[in-house]
Amino acid sequence: MADNKVNMLADFAPVSKQAWKDKIIADLKGADFDKKLVWRTPEGFNVQPFYRREDLKGLKTTVSAPGQFPYVRGTRTNNEWAIRQNICACKNARKANAKALEVLNKGITSLGFCLDKNKLTYNFIKTLLNGVYAPAVAINFSICACAAPKLANILVRYYGRMGYDTKGLIGSINVDPIKNMLLKGKALTREQVSQKIAETVKAAKSLPGYRVVGVNSVILNNSGAYAAQELAYALAWGAEYMTMMTEAGIPNYRAANAIRFNMGIGGNYFMEIAKFRAGRLLWAKIVEAYKDPIFTTALRNAAKMNVSAETSRFNMTVFDAYVNLLRTQTETMSAALAGVDEITVTPFDVTYEEPTEFSERIARNQQLLLKEEAHFDKVVDPAAGSYYLENLTASIAAEAWKQFLDIQERGGMYQLVSEGKVQEHMAANLKARLADVAKRKEVLLGSNQFPNFTEKAGKKIKQPKAINAACSCNKPAEGSINTLPVARAAEEFEQLRLETEGAKKQPVAFMLTIGNLAMRIARAQFSCNFLACAGYKVIDNNGFATIAEGIKAARKAKADIIVLCSSDDEYADLAPKAWKKLQGKKELFIVAGAPACMEDLQKLGITNFIHVRCNVLDTLKSFNQQLLKR
Numbered sequence: 180m181a182d183n184k185v186n187m188l189a190d191f192a193p194v195s196k197q198a199w200k201d202k203i204i205a206d207l208k209g210a211d212f213d214k215k216l217v218w219r220t221p222e223g224f225n226v227q228p229f230y231r232r233e234d235l236k237g238l239k240t241t242v243s244a245p246g247q248f249p250y251v252r253g254t255r256t257n258n259e260w261a262i263r264q265n266i267c268a269c270k271n272a273r274k275a276n277a278k279a280l281e282v283l284n285k286g287i288t289s290l291g292f293c294l295d296k297n298k299l300t301y302n303f304i305k306t307l308l309n310g311v312y313a314p315a316v317a318i319n320f321s322i323c324a325c326a327a328p329k330l331a332n333i334l335v336r337y338y339g340r341m342g343y344d345t346k347g348l349i350g351s352i353n354v355d356p357i358k359n360m361l362l363k364g365k366a367l368t369r370e371q372v373s374q375k376i377a378e379t380v381k382a383a384k385s386l387p388g389y390r391v392v393g394v395n396s397v398i399l400n401n402s403g404a405y406a407a408q409e410l411a412y413a414l415a416w417g418a419e420y421m422t423m424m425t426e427a428g429i430p431n432y433r434a435a436n437a438i439r440f441n442m443g444i445g446g447n448y449f450m451e452i453a454k455f456r457a458g459r460l461l462w463a464k465i466v467e468a469y470k471d472p473i474f475t476t477a478l479r480n481a482a483k484m485n486v487s488a489e490t491s492r493f494n495m496t497v498f499d500a501y502v503n504l505l506r507t508q509t510e511t512m513s514a515a516l517a518g519v520d521e522i523t524v525t526p527f528d529v530t531y532e533e534p535t536e537f538s539e540r541i542a543r544n545q546q547l548l549l550k551e552e553a554h555f556d557k558v559v560d561p562a563a564g565s566y567y568l569e570n571l572t573a574s575i576a577a578e579a580w581k582q583f584l585d586i587q588e589r590g591g592m593y594q595l596v597s598e599g600k601v602q603e604h605m606a607a608n609l610k611a612r613l614a615d616v617a618k619r620k621e622v623l624l625g626s627n628q629f630p631n632f633t634e635k636a637g638k639k640i641k642q643p644k645a646i647n648a649a650c651s652c653n654k655p656a657e658g659s660i661n662t663l664p665v666a667r668a669a670e671e672f673e674q675l676r677l678e679t680e681g682a683k684k685q686p687v688a689f690m691l692t693i694g695n696l697a698m699r700i701a702r703a704q705f706s707c708n709f710l711a712c713a714g715y716k717v718i719d720n721n722g723f724a725t726i727a728e729g730i731k732a733a734r735k736a737k738a739d740i741i742v743l744c745s746s747d748d749e750y751a752d753l754a755p756k757a758w759k760k761l762q763g764k765k766e767l768f769i770v771a772g773a774p775a776c777m778e779d780l781q782k783l784g785i786t787n788f789i790h791v792r793c794n795v796l797d798t799l800k801s802f803n804q805q806l807l808k809r
Contacts (some may be wrong), residue, residue, distance in 0.1 A: 188784040196231045203228070215771045219501060221612075222407035230566035240460065240572045245518075249463035251456050251572065252560040253518035254483035259522040259556050260514075261317050262546045263487065264290035264539065269298070272306040278322065280310050285540070286547045289317035289521050296326035304333050313343055319352040321488075323374040327354045331391065333381035345385050351439050351487070353393035354379045357416060359661040360596050362398060369423075369593055376420055377427035382435045390439035390485055391421050400443020401492045401664050403609040405747070406454040407575050411582035412601065413440055413458070415592040418465050418583075423592075431469040435481035442519075443491045444510040449511065452562050455517035457482045457576035461583070487521040488514040495530050496669040497637050499625025500677060504528035508545050515546075515555045522546060530667065532641040537696075587615050599661040606664045616668045617796035626669040627795055632711045636673075637680045671796055672712060678803060679714035686715045686806045689738035691729035692722045693753060694745035702771035704742040713799040715740065726756045733766070739806055740767045740781060742789075747774035754780050767805055 204212050216228040227234075235241055245253040264287045267274035277289050290306065299322065311318065322330055330352055337551040357367050376392050383391045396404075396413035417438055424434035426690070440458070445451050451552050466482035490507040504527050514522050524542040526534035534542075549555040562568040586592060595601045615621040622628045679685065688710045691698040699722060707717040718736055723729035731740045743750070743757050756768055761768050762784070770780065773790040789798060 181741075196233060196649075197369075199231075201228065216411050219404045220450070222575060223578050226571070226574070230570055232566065232567055233395050234570055235564075236658065237738040238573050239402045240456065240569050240576075241564070246294045248479050248482065249460050250483055251335040251460040251468075254459065254485070254516070254520070256559065257556070258515070258518055258559045259291035260519055262287055262543065262550075263289035263291055263292065263317070263319070263521050263523045264543060265523060268292045271293040272298075272303045275308055276311070279307075282539075282543070283311070286543050287316075288692075289319065290320065291319040291523070292714045294320055294322040294330070296323040299326055299330060299333070299337065301333050304330075308337065310474055313338060313341070313350075318348075319353065320351070324354045324356050324359065324379070325376070327352050327379040327391065328382040328464045331379055331386065331389075333383045333750055334389075335383075337671060346387055348386060349388040351384075351389060351393070352379060352383065352391040353395070353439070353441065354391055355393040355395050357419070357596055358393065358395040358398060360660060360664075361383075361602065362411040364662040366597070366660050367599075369479045370389060373423040376437075377424060377429060380383075380424060380429055380433070383437075385493060387436065387629070390437055392424070392437045393439055393441055394420065395441045397441050397443040397489050397491075398663060398665070399605060400445060402605050402663055403612045403668070404449065404605065405608075406445055407578040407582065408452045408608065409443060409445075409456055409508065410458050410461070410575065410579040410588065412592065413442060414465060414502060414583045415586040416463055417462065418587070419592040421466070421469060428454055431466075431471065432477035432481040432688060433464045434445050435469070435478065438485070440484060442486055442488050442491075444488050444514045446506055446510060448509050448513050449568060450575070452517045453568055453571035453575045453720050455486060455488070455514065455519055456560075456562065456568075456572045456732060457579060458486070459518075460572075460576055461580055462782040486519040487523070488519040489523040489524045489631070490528065492525055492667060493659060494600075494668050495525065495527075496626050496667070497531045497624060497640065497673050498634055498669075499631045500527055500530065503530075504541065504545070505624075507542070511545055511553070512549060516560075517602075518560055530640055531636070536788050549687045567583050580590055590761055597660060602661040609664050609666060613666070613668065613671065618794050619791075621668070623672070626672045627712055629708060630711045632707075632717060635680055637677055640677075675796070675799055675803060676712070678807065682807045686713075686739040686802075687737060688715045688717045688740035688742060689736055690717070690742050690744050691757065692720045693724075693726065693729060693743045694749040696722070698743045698746035703742075705791075706742045706744060706769070706789060709793075710742070710799075711739065712795060712801075713803060728762065730760055731758065738766060740769060740802070742769045742771050744771045747772060747776075750774040750780070751776040754785060755783055758783055758785050761794055767802065 207215055213511060218226040220226055240251045241251060243252060246256040264282050266275050266278050275292060282475045301665040320330060330728055335345060338348060354376055356367055357374050360367055379391045383389050394413050394416045396409045396416065399412055417440065420438060421434050425431055426611060462484040463482040466478060470478055490510040494506055495503045507524050511524055524545050525543045526532055526538035528538045585597060589595060614628055616623060619627055690703040690706060692703050703719050707719055711717050741761065743754055745753055758768060767787065768785065769789055770785060771787055771789055773792065777788060
C-alpha cells in the first residue's frame with residue numbers, strides 16, 4: 180500500500196524572521212518600521228510588532244516548571260486561587276459575622292475584615308468568627324499596626340480554644356506602616372516601623388500560615404502607577420521589610436513567609452499578566468540574597484511571592500458605570516492567568532456609593548464565572564511559551580529591576596517615603612497620566628471617549644462612609660510628610676460633566692453638516708462624541724444645502740453651539756460665510772477639524788477648533804466657562 184501521509188511542512192520552506200521583516204517593510208512603502216510599528220510602552224521599553232521562537236533564546240522565564248524556583252511560572256502546581264470579599268467590621272461584629280456567613284455560602288473562599296483597634300477584644304473576635312470554620316477559609320484582617328500584636332495573640336487564643344491546628348490555618352494581618360506613611364502622612368522613624376512589624380511577626384509565631392506583614396502596592400496602582408513602577412516599588416517595599424525583620428533577629432525564611440504583596444491589577448491585559456510573572460521571578464531573586472548556610476532550603480521555599488491582587492480603582496468611572504464590569508473582568512482574567520494567590524474584585528459602583536448587595540454579588544460571580552464556566556483554575560500558567568508574553572515578562576522584569584536598584588541606591592523604600600520622594604514621583608506620574616487622559620492618548624470608555632449621551636449621574640452619587648475614622652493612628656503626627664496623591668483617571672471629566680448637569684440649562688450643540696458627504700458625516704460623529712463628554716445635548720443632521728439653511732435650523736433648535744462639519748478644502752469658503760452670519764450673536768461657533776486655512780480663519784476671529792490633537796478636557800472646560808456663565 181502506498182504511503183499517503185502528507186508532510187505539509189516539507190512543502191513550505193522555513194521563513195526567517197528577517198524575511199518577514201523585509202516583507203513588512205516592503206508593505207510599508209517607505210514608512211519607517213520602528214516609528215510605524217514598534218510600540219514604546221509607558222513602562223519604558225519597546226514592544227515589537229511580532230515575535231518568533233528565536234526570541235525566546237536566553238530568556239530566564241522559560242527554564243523552570245510551575246512550583247519550581249524561581250517561580251516565574253507560579254508558586255503552585257495548580258491554579259486554584261482564593262476568591263476574596265472584604266467586610267467592614269469596624270462597628271458591629273454581629274452584622275459583619277452575618278454577612279461573612281452569607282457570602283461563604285455564595286462562593287467566597289477568603290474573607291477580609293477591617294477592624295477598629297478601639298473595639299478589639301477577645302469577645303469581639305469570637306462574635307465576628309462565630310460559625311466560620313477557619314481551616315476551610317482564609318481569614319484576613321486589616322487593623323492599625325499598633326493593635327496587630329494584640330490581634331495575633333487573640334487569634335492564637337481563640338483558634339486554640341476552638342481546637343484548630345493553628346499550623347494549618349491561612350490568612351493575614353495587614354501590618355504595613357509604610358502604607359500608613361504614604362496615605363496618612365504619618366512620620367515614623369525607621370525604628371518605629373521595624374518595631375511594629377517585628378512585634379506582630381513574633382506574636383503570630385504560632386500561626387505560620389498567616390502572612391502578617393503587608394506590602395500594599397495597590398495604593399500606587401490606584402494612584403496611576405504603571406506596571407513596572409508598581410512592581411519596582413513593591414519589591415523595594417518588601418526588601419525593606421525583609422531587612423528590618425532579619426535585623427530584628429527573625430530568621431530569613433520566617434521573614435519571607437510573613438510578607439504578603441497586596442497588588443493592584445491595571446487595565447493593560449497582557450502587561451498585567453507579565454507583571455505578576457516577573458514579580459515572582461524578581462522576588463525570588465531578592466529573597467535568595469538573604470541566604471545563610473543554615474536555612475538555605477527553607478529560604479528557597481519561602482521565596483514564593485504571595486500575591487493578593489485587587490482590581491484597580493484608577494480607571495473606574497461614575498458615568499457609564501457598568502463599563503466598570505468590563506474593566507474589572509479583564510483585570511481579573513489577567514491576574515487569574517498570571518497565577519496570583521487571591522483576587523478581590525472591586526464592585527462596579529464603588530466610585531459613587533457604598534457597594535450594594537447587587538454589585539457585590541456581581542463582583543463574586545465575575546470570579547466564579549472564570550472558574551466554573553471558563554475553567555481558568557484548571558490550567559497553570561497558560562502564558563508559558565507565548566513568544567509575546569515571555570518577552571513581555573522579561574522586559575518588565577528588566578525595567579522593574581533597574582528601577583528597584585535605583586531605589587536601593589538612593590536609600591531604599593523607607594528613606595524615599597520619609598523624604599517624600601516616592602510621593603513626588605507618583606504625583607508627577609499621575610499628572611502626566613491625567614494629561615494623557617485629557618488628550619485621549621489614554622482612552623476611558625464612557626468618559627473621554629464614546630460617552631453615554633443621555634446619562635445623568637448627579638443623583639446617584641452618595642458620600643462614601645469613612646473607614647477606621649476612630650483610629651487615632653490614622654491622624655497625621657507632628658513632622659508629618661507629604662501623602663500619596665490618589666485620583667481616578669476620569670475624575671476631571673466627571674466634574675466637568677456634573678458641572679454641566681447642574682447648570683440651569685443644558686447646552687445644545689448643533690451639527691451644521693454641509694459639503695463633502697464623507698467628511699461631514701465623519702466630523703459630525705467626531706464632534707458629537709467630543710462635546711457629549713461635557714454632557715452637552717448634541718443634535719446631528721444629514722446635511723444642509725446652504726449655510727443660511729443650517730443656521731436657521733440651528734436657531735430653531737435653540738442651539739447654544741453651532742459646529743461646522745465639512746471638508747478642509749471647503750472650510751476656506753464656508754467658515755467665513757457662517758462666521759459672518761453668526762458674528763455678534765450668542766451662539767458659540769466651532770469648526771470641526773484643523774484645516775490648512777486655520778490661521779486665516781483665526782484672523783477673522785474664529786478661535787474654536789476641535790480635532791484629534793486637541794486637549795479635550797481643557798477645550799471643554801473653556802466651552803463650559805463661556806456657556807454656563809450666561
